[in-house]
Amino acid sequence: MSETREWQGGWTAREPIQLGHVSMPADAGNWAPSARAGVESRDLGLIGASDGAMSVAHLRSADGAEGGGWQRHDLDFQFLYVTGGSVTIEQPGGDPVELGEGAVVHRTGGGWHRELSFSPGFEAYEITSPARFSTETAEGPGEDDSRTEISFDLPEAYERGAGPRKFFDYRDLGTMEPTDGRVHIHVVKATGEPGDGTGWHYHTMAQWFLILSGDSHIRVEDGPNTPLLPGDTMCVGYGPGQRHNVAPFSGDYAVLEMCVPAIYETTATEPPENAQPGLPGARE
Numbered sequence: 001m002s003e004t005r006e007w008q009g010g011w012t013a014r015e016p017i018q019l020g021h022v023s024m025p026a027d028a029g030n031w032a033p034s035a036r037a038g039v040e041s042r043d044l045g046l047i048g049a050s051d052g053a054m055s056v057a058h059l060r061s062a063d064g065a066e067g068g069g070w071q072r073h074d075l076d077f078q079f080l081y082v083t084g085g086s087v088t089i090e091q092p093g094g095d096p097v098e099l100g101e102g103a104v105v106h107r108t109g110g111g112w113h114r115e116l117s118f119s120p121g122f123e124a125y126e127i128t129s130p131a132r133f134s135t136e137t138a139e140g141p142g143e144d145d146s147r148t149e150i151s152f153d154l155p156e157a158y159e160r161g162a163g164p165r166k167f168f169d170y171r172d173l174g175t176m177e178p179t180d181g182r183v184h185i186h187v188v189k190a191t192g193e194p195g196d197g198t199g200w201h202y203h204t205m206a207q208w209f210l211i212l213s214g215d216s217h218i219r220v221e222d223g224p225n226t227p228l229l230p231g232d233t234m235c236v237g238y239g240p241g242q243r244h245n246v247a248p249f250s251g252d253y254a255v256l257e258m259c260v261p262a263i264y265e266t267t268a269t270e271p272p273e274n275a276q277p278g279l280p281g282a283r284e
Ligand SMILES: [Fe+2]
Pocket: 201, 202, 203, 244
């Protein structure tokens, strides 16, 4: 990997931020007005779980909204994944691009951009690092050395087994290289056949994920057996203190997953001694 660009808080892939365990079902949390007029936002708990190093927010606009002017943020990383309706954005020197369901834009280094409009039913998930930042506005875009990438949810974007599990299809959303290995985000999809689950394991990374479709259950350590249904989100922390087991999943199971750092190891492990019996993920 090339020279590592410095991020606020000084964290790197080798010395990553720590993310704690958060369970945030689809109907939990509080909707509030966002910095974007006509768009509401729901904090998914990562600001607290990362000590402000990262935010993950759910955005929505029932009626649609006008966008704003040219702007840039004092950010190291900004990522948007659209799950409903669309947003039309513009980058310096480019034509407007409409991002519909499954489309992604991410940018490092707080580059200039503008959002032209949000369609009715717009819905998206936004990740930023750090969580809090300032915004500069201008009549037109200036020069910057940021890097922006856009991708769409196309069948050819998926590769079978291109991740830790041979039985899933993976769509790499391209954040690993621009973030110098700090953040990897991908879509993980079952391939039509229901699966047995992962077995108990832990990782040398923290992961945040959003259920896009299908259903499963997860247990983290001796915590409750938690259903995973579309719109549910969770963060599971680093290391053997955050053992977890994803129980049988449906054939249409799909998740958006962020891993911090991008490169990590997974270790299969025994279930916790006190896992409750009789439920998926229990000790046999
Ligand atoms: Fe895992």
